[in-house]
Each structure stands twice: as C-alpha cells, then as structure tokens.
Amino acid sequence: MKRRSFLRGLGLAAAASTVVVPSMVMAAEAPKGPNAFSIDAAVQAITGGKPVVASPKVHLKAPEIAENGAVVPVTIEVDSPMTEDDYVKAIHVFATKNSNVRCADVMLTPANGKAMLATRVKLGTSQDVMALIETSKGEFLSASQNVKVTIGGCG
Amino acid sequence: MGKRKSLIKIKPKKYKTGEVVKVSFMVMHPMDTGMRKDKKTGKIVPAHYINEVVFSFNGKPFTTMKTWESLSTNPVFTIYFTVPGKGELTVVYKDNQGEVNEKSKKIKPKG
Incomplete structure (x- = not known):
C-alpha cells in the first residue's frame, strides 16, 4: 500500500509540474494588460x-x-x-x-x-x-x- | 541608440481644409520578439518593440495605438485624417525599453 500511494503521489506531482511550470513561465513572460495567449x-x-x-x-x-x-x-x-x-x-x-x-x-x-x-x-x-x-x-x-x-x- | 529614422507621408500632397487625407507613418525599428537568437553569439535577443503610437494634431490626440511584437520590422501605420486647418501633426511613439521619440509635420492646406 505504501508503495502504491507513493507512486500515485509521484505521478500526480509529475503531472502537476508538467502542467503548472509552462503556464507559470507564460504568466511571467506575459506583458501587462489584457493580453492573452x-x-x-x-x-x-x-x-x-x-x-x-x-x-x-x-x-x-x-x-x-x-x-x-x-x-x-x-x-x-x-x-x-x-x-x-x-x-x-x-x-x-x-x-x-x-x-x-x-x-x-x-x-x-x-x-x-x-x-x-x-x-x-x-x-x-x-x-x-x-x-x-x-x-x-x-x-x-x-x-x-x-x-x-x-x-x-x-x- | 540615438534618434530613429521615421517619416510621415501625406497623400495626396495638395489638400484643402476639410479634406480626408491618408497619413502614413513609417519608422525604422527592429521589433524584436524576444524569441530570435543572435546567429553570431547564440544569445537570445531581448524583446524590443513599439508598444504605443499616438497621432495628434496641435497637441490634441486623435488616434492612439497599442501595438505588440507581432508587427513587422520597420512598421508602417496608415490611417485617414480629416484636415481641420493649419497646424502641426505629431506622432509620438514609445517602445518597451523606454525609448520615446516623436516626429512632426506641418499641415498647410491650400484653400
């Protein structure tokens, strides 16, 4: 059980990082104002x-x-x-x-x-x-x- | 950087008060997107683009533009303008690196 939950946590973290990081980078690069990608x-x-x-x-x-x-x-x-x-x-x-x-x-x-x-x-x-x-x-x-x-x- | 080369063209050349004329404003500007790499050094060229253009006549702005890096290098802006009389047409342009320049042209309607 421990191994399973650990792996699941790992998978979630990986998914989260792949999703979150590019959007964060985009947000940092986005110019001010009502600008969208x-x-x-x-x-x-x-x-x-x-x-x-x-x-x-x-x-x-x-x-x-x-x-x-x-x-x-x-x-x-x-x-x-x-x-x-x-x-x-x-x-x-x-x-x-x-x-x-x-x-x-x-x-x-x-x-x-x-x-x-x-x-x-x-x-x-x-x-x-x-x-x-x-x-x-x-x-x-x-x-x-x-x-x-x-x-x-x-x- | 010094002053940038820019040009205001009015078509037709001879016009009367109340006539609608074409005003073209051209400026020499790199309009870098911040994605291009310098071929010699391999470093990314930082974004450098015009983000505001204001056309005004005798100090009164009549057209304001917000622009982004998707415009071409050395951009051209053409709009129409009704000549209200004698005066001065001024174009002020700013870029994202804080450069502010302006160009003006005298308006002399005939008749």
Whole structure:
C-alpha cells in the first residue's frame, strides 16, 4: 500500500509540474494588460462576453499566399459614416496562431474621417488574420482571412 | 541608440481644409520578439518593440495605438485624417525599453 500511494503521489506531482511550470513561465513572460495567449481569451478580454458578428461591413485585405511571413501587409477598412453619433471606436488586429496573438489596437475618433488601418504584420505560420471592430454603439464586428505563409517570419 | 529614422507621408500632397487625407507613418525599428537568437553569439535577443503610437494634431490626440511584437520590422501605420486647418501633426511613439521619440509635420492646406 505504501508503495502504491507513493507512486500515485509521484505521478500526480509529475503531472502537476508538467502542467503548472509552462503556464507559470507564460504568466511571467506575459506583458501587462489584457493580453492573452489564446485567440478566444484575447477576444473575450476585449468584448467582455458580448457577441461578435462577422460582418460584410468590415473589409480585410491580406495576401492569400505570403512568400515571406516577416512582412505581410494587412489593410482593414470599415464602412462607417464616422460622425459623432456613429463611428468606429477601435480596430483590433489579431494573428490567430502567433505566440502573441495581438498585433495592434487602434483607437479612432470622428476626426479620422474614414475608418481604415493599413499596417504590416509578422506571421509565424499559415494562419487566419482577424480584425475585431468596436463601434461607438457597443457592437462588435469581425472579419478574418486565411494567409498561407511559405517562410515563417518569427525566429 | 540615438534618434530613429521615421517619416510621415501625406497623400495626396495638395489638400484643402476639410479634406480626408491618408497619413502614413513609417519608422525604422527592429521589433524584436524576444524569441530570435543572435546567429553570431547564440544569445537570445531581448524583446524590443513599439508598444504605443499616438497621432495628434496641435497637441490634441486623435488616434492612439497599442501595438505588440507581432508587427513587422520597420512598421508602417496608415490611417485617414480629416484636415481641420493649419497646424502641426505629431506622432509620438514609445517602445518597451523606454525609448520615446516623436516626429512632426506641418499641415498647410491650400484653400
């Protein structure tokens, strides 16, 4: 009995250490703020549980095949009047399979005139690039596109 | 490190008050993720990336960005902007190693 309980304890300890240690390391490396390593958790942190609607108003332009993952141009445009009552508050850009899924959060104001962001991201592997839009009415819209990467850009 | 090279481009070049123009801001920055190894020394290059970019006109910020290491090396940020009149467009950018730099451009609308 002693041997059995000892072994069981050992197994549990081993399982616990394998599970706990990587998460602890991740927690130590994680930057401050609502930053998460999984795309679902990151979206959850921003929306606070509100539903996200895939909308045709959001136009995400990215190459279908990127030869070099280190530089992938991404353009996000949103159909919005950009007036004081109805404007795009924020554009969040995600790379769903990077080790840090968040690329950029852009807070816009009616002074912008048009809701657009063009930037360049790094992609480690072939993955979806996702845009999450927050409007001034509190709605969350999204769009995503798959990008095939022939040479990864991370590391 | 000294001052970083950066550039603000406005398209089209000639614009009027109230017109919506494209503002591109480019900056030379390594944007290291903290995962890459230096090929010569074999040591891991520490993370070094821009984490905040603020666009302001005459001291009033109109667009703020939070960014992470997933952006490419030498990133470009392009947004639209309605020209309210004469003034100065300033972009302030900070990185995770405490560097703060800024770049400004005069806005001179014609007509």
